[in-house]
Amino acid sequence: MTPNAESVVPDTRQHLEDMYRRMVLIRRVEEECARAYALGKIGGFLHLYIGQEAVAVGAVAAIEPTDYVVTTYRDHGLAIAKGMSARACLAELFGKATGCSKGLGGSMHLFDEERRFMGGHGIVGAHIPLAAGIAFAAKYRGESNVTLCFFGEGAVSIGAFHEGLSLAALWKLPIVFVCENNEYAMGTPLDRSLSIADVSAKALSYGMARDRLFVTDVLDVERTMAAAVARARAGHPSLVEVRTYRFRGHSMSDPGKYRSANEVDKHKANDPLVRARRDLLALGRKEDELKALEASVEDEVQDAVRFAEASPEPDASILETATYAGPFAS
Amino acid sequence: MAIRSLRYREALREAMIEEMERDPAVFILGEEVGHYDGAYKVTEGMLAKFGERRVLDTPIAEAGFAGIAIGAAIVGLRPVVEFMTWNFSAVAFDQILNNAAKLRQMSGGQLKCPIVFRGPNGSAKQVGSQHSHAMEHFYATIPGLKVVAPAFSQDAKGLLKTAIRDDDPVCFMESETLYSVKGDVDDAIDAIPFGVAQVVRTGTRCTLVAYARMTHVCLEAAKILAEQGVEVEVVDLRSLRPLDEDTIIASVQKTHYCVVVHEGFPYGGVGAEVADRVQRLAFDSLDGPVLRVTNFDVPMPYNANLEQLCIPSAARVVATVERLLSR
Ligand SMILES: Cc1ncc(C[n+]2csc(CCOP(=O)(O)OP(=O)(O)O)c2C)c(N)n1
Numbered sequence: 001m002t003p004n005a006e007s008v009v010p011d012t013r014q015h016l017e018d019m020y021r022r023m024v025l026i027r028r029v030e031e032e033c034a035r036a037y038a039l040g041k042i043g044g045f046l047h048l049y050i051g052q053e054a055v056a057v058g059a060v061a062a063i064e065p066t067d068y069v070v071t072t073y074r075d076h077g078l079a080i081a082k083g084m085s086a087r088a089c090l091a092e093l094f095g096k097a098t099g100c101s102k103g104l105g106g107s108m109h110l111f112d113e114e115r116r117f118m119g120g121h122g123i124v125g126a127h128i129p130l131a132a133g134i135a136f137a138a139k140y141r142g143e144s145n146v147t148l149c150f151f152g153e154g155a156v157s158i159g160a161f162h163e164g165l166s167l168a169a170l171w172k173l174p175i176v177f178v179c180e181n182n183e184y185a186m187g188t189p190l191d192r193s194l195s196i197a198d199v200s201a202k203a204l205s206y207g208m209a210r211d212r213l214f215v216t217d218v219l220d221v222e223r224t225m226a227a228a229v230a231r232a233r234a235g236h237p238s239l240v241e242v243r244t245y246r247f248r249g250h251s252m253s254d255p256g257k258y259r260s261a262n263e264v265d266k267h268k269a270n271d272p273l274v275r276a277r278r279d280l281l282a283l284g285r286k287e288d289e290l291k292a293l294e295a296s297v298e299d300e301v302q303d304a305v306r307f308a309e310a311s312p313e314p315d316a317s318i319l320e321t322a323t324y325a326g327p328f329a330s
Numbered sequence: 331m332a333i334r335s336l337r338y339r340e341a342l343r344e345a346m347i348e349e350m351e352r353d354p355a356v357f358i359l360g361e362e363v364g365h366y367d368g369a370y371k372v373t374e375g376m377l378a379k380f381g382e383r384r385v386l387d388t389p390i391a392e393a394g395f396a397g398i399a400i401g402a403a404i405v406g407l408r409p410v411v412e413f414m415t416w417n418f419s420a421v422a423f424d425q426i427l428n429n430a431a432k433l434r435q436m437s438g439g440q441l442k443c444p445i446v447f448r449g450p451n452g453s454a455k456q457v458g459s460q461h462s463h464a465m466e467h468f469y470a471t472i473p474g475l476k477v478v479a480p481a482f483s484q485d486a487k488g489l490l491k492t493a494i495r496d497d498d499p500v501c502f503m504e505s506e507t508l509y510s511v512k513g514d515v516d517d518a519i520d521a522i523p524f525g526v527a528q529v530v531r532t533g534t535r536c537t538l539v540a541y542a543r544m545t546h547v548c549l550e551a552a553k554i555l556a557e558q559g560v561e562v563e564v565v566d567l568r569s570l571r572p573l574d575e576d577t578i579i580a581s582v583q584k585t586h587y588c589v590v591v592h593e594g595f596p597y598g599g600v601g602a603e604v605a606d607r608v609q610r611l612a613f614d615s616l617d618g619p620v621l622r623v624t625n626f627d628v629p630m631p632y633n634a635n636l637e638q639l640c641i642p643s644a645a646r647v648v649a650t651v652e653r654l655l656s657r
Contacts, residue, residue, distance in 0.1 A: 192389075
């Protein structure tokens with residue numbers, strides 16, 4: 001099951017290029033979000049994924065389109081990695097009717113049922129049992145799909161994390177729990193949030209398989225995740241801790257005073273996007289080919305911004321009809 | 331003694347600092363209250379002043395730290411628990427409902443639970459359905475709890491002092507949208523008792539009952555109505571449980587009409603409670619039904635226009651009063 005980068009050399013370049021493109025797309029969407037937020041076109045909370053793109057793209061590369069992904073409020077990256085268009089994402093953030101959640105959800109609540117991207121959740125940890133439930137349904141129906149559930153290390157302190165993992169292990173659910181450990185839960189560094197530094201150790205008491213990696217290379221993420229996904233398909237859930245770093249503040253209102261510019265710069269120097277680009281050049285891609293790829297991403301992002309701006313606002317009539325599946329229960 | 335203009339958040343901070351200086355059993359805990367100086371800067375400077383023993387940063391574990399605080403309270407400490415927002419108190423709901431509110435009565439009155447749960451409540455701006463709850467309605471239904479929701483700096487300070495000194499659990503509802511609003515704080519006023527509403531504008535034609543941010547919305551509506559020659563009275567509840575029936579009833583007996591204004595859903599809630607009491611206690615004084623202006627009966631949408639449509643506005647209050655008076 002585990003793809004080995006060396007044994008698939010002819011495909012590696014194209015594969016890495018596809019992943020690179022998706023990572024650049026996520027980053028550029030996020031940068032446009034920051035700009036639009038400053039202009040007042042996006043409101044509420046906005047949590048950017050910049051710096052963590054390789055996690056989403058590497059993980060989604062290890063699953064099938066029929067597999068499910070569930071994540072937190074920091075959700076744009078995974079939504080796009082799972083195939084949501086930049087248009088649907090940005091239109092949602094602009095609060096437009098053409099957004100993936102019709103302008104009702106906003107930045108924290110992206111959903112794309114068709115692509116099996118199941119949100120976009122605001123309450124820390126609350127989506128972890130929910131994701132286990134999606135995995136439960138696959139097992140119940142005898143389907144082979146797996147679920148990937150993403151959360152930050154901050155969520156590891158909350159009850160829902162433990163109940164979700166405990167039940168998933170007990171019932172052998174086809175799920176991979178992915179802790180995106182970016183070292184800070186808002187302003188709280190890891191060592192003031194947990195009594196241990198190795199988050200993956202939490203799996204031990206549940207008798208669950210675990211893995212752990214520091215992200216520098218998107219292909220590493222894919223390899224590690226592919227192994228965990230294979231276990232999940234065989235009915236063995238895993239906890240995978242991915243050490244990563246967010247380059248921006250927790251949200252747009254966070255100046256990030258709790259970490260030094262030095263520390264942030266050190267991580268930026270290990271940017272997995274830069275690494276992927278360098279690797280592509282080493283694999284024989286030409287600089288102008290990469291420039292062309294980046295220009296096509298730029299077109300896609302600018303098109304999405306124009307689309308979001310030009311789209312209509314949702315009509316108030318949707319408020320009640322979207323609340324219940326059946327007639328409004330007043 | 332001086333009268334000073336303080337922001338709502340500064341008034342809250344002063345109350346906590348003064349009570350912590352007065353009583354070594356008082357301490358504060360919550361997410362980002364210390365090193366980060368508070369998610370909304372209410373506790374700014376408090377870690378530096380009191381140290382980590384009394385200003386505790388907690389991990390994201392609402393049920394855990396609320397439960398720990400309740401445990402500490404029943405053996406004599408006086409915790410102030412900050413919820414980053416009241417939305418997240420839902421994770422700790424069982425602790426508040428089944429421990430804080432119950433321990434005294436089910437122990438036959440042996441235990442007491444002197445604890446304050448506080449934080450911003452209600453809508454902020456475009457933060458979506460999971461982050462826009464008006465949680466006071468849920469807590470106000472629970473016997474064993476007290477619930478207060480100040481609108482002004484003076485009340486924020488005085489009521490928080492009372493809350494910290496109170497031997498029962500208190501849910502203290504603040505508002506993100508009020509934190510930066512300034513108001514006069516009279517140093518001669520110390521603790522402000524619970525269960526006393528305040529008439530913040532006098533009028534004769536209709537009584538508007540509100541609390542927290544909606545008091546400000548009602549004052550705005552009252553101004554618009556006054557320009558049309560309709561003088562309405564605004565009653566700021568301040569305290570939701572205990573509820574000051576006397577002030578509400580006295581006002582309705584004068585105006586003969588009553589409109590209750592609050593955030594949160596219309597099904598049940600504080601507005602329904604006030605409406606029940608008014609029709610029971612002032613039935614003969616009423617010249618029309620008690621009406622409510624609340625959020626729309628749907629989860630809060632993200633879209634800015636739809637959100638504003640859902641939340642009570644001065645325009646909606648004005649329209650409701652006009653409709654009521656022209657029946
Ligand atoms: C139950 C709950 N408590 C508090 C919050 C407020 N909050 C939102 S994100 C966050 C920090 C989460 O950090 P982490 O889990 O590490 O994820 P990251 O933001 O770093 O991706 C907090 C405290 C919340 N949304 N839900």
